[in-house]
Amino acid sequence: MxxxxxxxxxxxxxxxxxxxxxxxxxxxxxxxxxxxxxxxxxxxxxxxxxxxxxxASRAEVVDAAMSHAIARGNEVLDTVDLSGDPLLALARYIEAGWHLVDQARALLAAAQRELPAGRILELHAGPAARVEALVARGRAEGAFRTDLPIPWMVNVLHAVMHSAAEEIRAGRLAPDRAADHITATVLAAFTSPGTPVPEAGSGA
Amino acid sequence: MxxxxxxxxxxxxxxxxxxxxxxxxxxxxxxxxxxxxxxxxxxxxxxxxxxxxxxASRAEVVDAAMSHAIARGNEVLDTVDLSGDPLLALARYIEAGWHLVDQARALLAAAQRELPAGRILELHAGPAARVEALVARGRAEGAFRTDLPIPWMVNVLHAVMHSAAEEIRAGRLAPDRAADHITATVLAAFTSPGTPVPEAGSGA
Incomplete structure (x- = not known):
C-alpha cells in the first residue's frame, strides 16, 4: 500500500x-x-x-509542443460554426484559423526545422479533416469547384494562410488585413472555371 | 612581375x-x-x-548556393515569353517556374533552416520583380483583380508553387499534375470578384 x-x-x-x-x-x-x-x-x-x-531529443519536445498547440487550436475550431452557406463557413474558418496560425507561427518555424514534413501534416490531421469535410460539402452543394482534388484545395487554403504569417513577419502585410486577403484569395481560388468569383462577404 | x-x-x-x-x-x-x-x-x-x-559558416555556404541556383533560374526565366495575353503569360511563367521550384526544393529547405526569411525574400527579388511586372500589366489590362495588393498576389503565386513541392514530397501530388493544379488555382485566385474564372488553357 x-x-x-x-x-x-x-x-x-x-x-x-x-x-x-x-x-x-x-x-x-x-x-x-x-x-x-x-x-x-x-x-x-x-x-x-x-x-x-x-x-529523448529536442525533436520530441518540439513534437509535444506542436501537438499541444494543435489540440488547443482544435478546441477553438470546435466553436466555429461550419454549417450553412459553404462560402460563409469558409470565411468563418479562415477568420478563426488565421488567428491560430498567427499565434503559432514561431512554433511552426521550430517544427519545420525539427520535424519531417510528413509528421507536420500528420499533426495537422485534425484541422485538415475539418476543412476536408467543409470543402467536400461545398463541392456537393455547387459552391466550390470540383475540377481539382480535395487534398489539393485543403493544401491551397493552408498554404495561403501560412504565407500570410510569413508576409507579416517580413513586414509586407498588416496583421489586421490578413483574414480579408486570405478569404478573398481562397474564395476565388475555390471558384469553378466559368463561374463568377463571389464578392467578399457575400453568400452563395 | x-x-x-x-x-x-x-x-x-x-x-x-x-x-x-x-x-x-x-x-x-x-x-x-x-x-x-x-x-x-x-x-x-x-x-x-x-x-x-x-x-565563415554553413549559412554563408547555403546563401551562396541559393544565390547560384536563383541566378541559374533567372537565366531560364529570361527565355520565357511574358508578353501577350496575361493569363497565358502567367501559365507560361508557372510552367517554367514550377520546374525550377521542383528542382530547388531541397535547397530551399536548407535555406529555410539556415537563412532568415527576409534574406530568402531578398534572394528571390529577381523572380519576384518579373512576376510583379506581369501582375501589374495584367491588372492594367483588366485580366487580373485589382482589389488585392500586388505584393500579396505575388506571394500567393509563390506560396502555391512552393506548397506543390511539399505536397509532392509528402506523396500527395503527382509531379506531372503540379503545373496544371497551380495554374488552375492561381488563375482563379487572380480573378476579380464578380468576374467568371477563366477556363484552364483559355485566353482572356
Missing amino acids: GSKNSTTAKRADALRSIEAIVQAAAHCLGQNPEASLSEIARAAGVGRVTLYAHF | GSKNSTTAKRADALRSIEAIVQAAAHCLGQNPEASLSEIARAAGVGRVTLYAHF
Whole structure:
C-alpha cells in the first residue's frame, strides 16, 4: 500500500513535470523558434535532467509542443460554426484559423526545422479533416469547384494562410488585413472555371 | 612581375575553389538539405580548410548556393515569353517556374533552416520583380483583380508553387499534375470578384 502510494505519487509528479515542460515549450518556442532546451526547462520550473528523463531529443519536445498547440487550436475550431452557406463557413474558418496560425507561427518555424514534413501534416490531421469535410460539402452543394482534388484545395487554403504569417513577419502585410486577403484569395481560388468569383462577404 | 603573376595565379585558384564549392553546395544541398560541409568540400574536390578559408559558416555556404541556383533560374526565366495575353503569360511563367521550384526544393529547405526569411525574400527579388511586372500589366489590362495588393498576389503565386513541392514530397501530388493544379488555382485566385474564372488553357 505504501509502495503503491509512492508509485502513484511518482507518476503524478512525472505527469505534472511533463505537462509543465510541454506548456513551457509551446510558450517559449512560440516566442522564439530557437529557444534552447535549457530555457524551456527553466520556464517549466524543472531541471535539465528531468527534461531529458522525459524527452529523448529536442525533436520530441518540439513534437509535444506542436501537438499541444494543435489540440488547443482544435478546441477553438470546435466553436466555429461550419454549417450553412459553404462560402460563409469558409470565411468563418479562415477568420478563426488565421488567428491560430498567427499565434503559432514561431512554433511552426521550430517544427519545420525539427520535424519531417510528413509528421507536420500528420499533426495537422485534425484541422485538415475539418476543412476536408467543409470543402467536400461545398463541392456537393455547387459552391466550390470540383475540377481539382480535395487534398489539393485543403493544401491551397493552408498554404495561403501560412504565407500570410510569413508576409507579416517580413513586414509586407498588416496583421489586421490578413483574414480579408486570405478569404478573398481562397474564395476565388475555390471558384469553378466559368463561374463568377463571389464578392467578399457575400453568400452563395 | 613574378610577384604579380603569383598573386594573379593565387586569385585565379581562389576563384576556381569558390566556384567549385558553390556548385557542389547547390548540387549536394539540392539532393539533401542536411548535406554536411565535409560532403560539400569533398564533392568540390577541396579540403575543409579551403572551404573554411572562403566561407565563415554553413549559412554563408547555403546563401551562396541559393544565390547560384536563383541566378541559374533567372537565366531560364529570361527565355520565357511574358508578353501577350496575361493569363497565358502567367501559365507560361508557372510552367517554367514550377520546374525550377521542383528542382530547388531541397535547397530551399536548407535555406529555410539556415537563412532568415527576409534574406530568402531578398534572394528571390529577381523572380519576384518579373512576376510583379506581369501582375501589374495584367491588372492594367483588366485580366487580373485589382482589389488585392500586388505584393500579396505575388506571394500567393509563390506560396502555391512552393506548397506543390511539399505536397509532392509528402506523396500527395503527382509531379506531372503540379503545373496544371497551380495554374488552375492561381488563375482563379487572380480573378476579380464578380468576374467568371477563366477556363484552364483559355485566353482572356
